[in-house]
Amino acid sequence: MTPEAPRGDIRTEAAYDRRRLRQWLAGEARADGVARRDVLRLAAAAGLTPAAALGASPAAAAGPGIVKPLPDEWFTVRGTNAETKFEALADTGPLTPAARFFVRNHTSTPRLDARSWTLRIWGDGLEGGPREFTLADLERLPSVTRTAFVECAGNGRSLFGSQQGRPVPGTAWTLGAIGQARWRGARLADVLRRAGLARHAVDVMPRGLDDSYVTADGTDLGRVRRPLPVAKALDDVLLAYEMNGEPLPPDHGHPVRVLVPSWVGIASVKWVGDIEVSATPLYSPWNTDFYRLFGPGHPAEGSAPLTRQTLKSAFELPWNARLSADTRHRLTGRSWSGEATVARVDVSTDGGTTWHRARLHDVPRRGSWVRWSTPWRPRTPGPATLLARATDATGRTQPPTTAHNTQGYLFDAVVRHPVTVV
Template sequence: MISRRGVLLAAGLSVLPSVLPSRAVAAPVIVKPLPDTDFIVHGTNAETRWEALRGTGSLTPVPKFFVRNHTSTPLLDATSWRLEIHGSGVARPLSLSLRDLRALPSCSVEAVIECAGNGRSFFTTQQGQTVSGTPWKLGAVGNARWRGVSLGLLLRLAGLRRSAVDVLPAGLDAEYVTGGVNLGRVRRPLPVSKALDDVLVAYEMNGEPLPPDHGFPARLVVPGWVGIASIKWLGSLEVSESALHSPWDTQYYRLLGPTYPADGTLVTSQVAKSAFELGWGAVVPAGRQVLTGRSWSPGGVRKVEVSTDGRSWRRATPVSRGGWTRWQVPWQATPGEHVLRARVDGQPDESPYNTQGYLFGAVVRHPVTVA
């Protein structure tokens, strides 16, 4: 087993007491092209069209991967970038360059990243409930193979104390101002138990360096948890012996509503969902069709069922498994208006209401016209 000292020496890491800034250059809100065939743009965000994923394989192509930005994509200088690990929860603060990260033992994981508000619009259109936030359908999700360094390894190299309880990752995008209030840079705490479990500090996406919109030069990947936990443009990790907080776990990303406590319930893990690789309100020809789609769940997908008649359910055939499950099912399409439904085992018909529209996990009714 490689020792902490051996890894530090091999990578040429330095132990520093101070936190150094990284430089960012102003950029468009989103850098990559956003063709109408692939995306629906919601202000600073871009939602993937499900029909654009048909035939693309299990990994979402980077050009088609959804974008969730609070402000705009920063253009960071990789040569001056540093990841600072500091705080009362570590014995030896570290300052790591991108070269340092790449010199450490690496690992990779295929994992879905999904906005906590994915499916939010269906609270209104299916359940008749008013919610706030970006009106995503189901396209605020993507699956990629991420490569980087285990966060647990980095924390151990920094001398993680037994008394440490929280890790607060912070991004290097612009400070977020809303309603005239500056909330600072996007940051949200993770319990040390999760940080040591399966969290990755990633520098590659689908075998290539992270693109600017997806976190270059490094980001967190927190499998199974809502997307806000996977902080992009990672600049620092504060490790603390006491609980840490930010507006992204006290003001936002809490379940609020009549069935929740007054201060809400913190949103952490995602919920199961299923989607057809079809445009919303698509028109398809009559006759034999093969419906395709994808289902995903933090707890894994055992089976997927599809309904084309509003009454009965048929089991779909898996095509591939990984971060999500791709599937297909035959359909003899007859002329007229139809509603297609797909569900993971246990997926409910209605999702618990919350005012900010998080974690919509009900079966979605997808309209299709057969001509």
């Protein structure tokens, strides 16, 4: 008998993760691959609380380790990562071509053979022993196709410094650490049930097949892995093997990746090789030390691990674009929310003094962005500031500023986009 999946709910998710954190601090959860003494040692060396010690993952100084070409007109290379320039999306439609999709790597892209790849499902949350699935096994299961964005939790991180005057460490993303694709794959729920999911299971933890991540001081944290509550795993999570109608490219998880719609990108583990199913809460650096909020206004031990993405808008224009005066321009952009559909977008062309509603070009759908446009005929040469402000179906509107956090996650403030009228 396997548990039924309730609909995802942010309050339930946050409560679950706070409970898991309390259980770890009380010694009731299991730290997979990282001894508690190592976490404490890192904390002592840095003069931080244990949870904050692993906060910023430094980018490798070497080359990016990315397989696909990274032309300058489409990408900004940031350490092991590649950020999409938002203006490169202007002619792409609602789906981001794989060639222009941002890349977030902790190490480098592995080259895996789909013919020999297997997915191992194991752990004390199963009835019976471990099970293995090949790609052919997954393809024989009922397939699901879902259009969804994937976005790094640190998207917009550089704006904490450039717009709010409080720089934070980590990859200095602007707004291009996001892409949207049509994903096809097997439901994780179907795979777990076939593997013998037990009623007492509480967590599932996918793990990637990329290289182990080693911190700046030489601590090996192992391969990227992050637990999901069973309820979420049984809800809308996919084991995706296609992207925009083609097999996954190497940089985006070939041959199979996890897709967790609307959640921070780290949950959508690429190159998945095994999934542990556990009867006790699981800990990894990627759900307790990374990807939580620290700093003023947050608990001393940090917030609950991040789950859903936040609300954002971006213009499909270069930063400091030059636009002709007394010419009618069509300003375009995109808005998205991890919590609900985007209901409206308002645009200001005078630095926020006045606002008018933009025209939406997509039917708003949960987990997807909407494209929008508005006309503008600037009259006076000189600098100008464009702003776009989204409101989602919950009634939430982008704020003028984002509450600070020391790792620079979930920037959701209205972005001040500079242009020059000539």
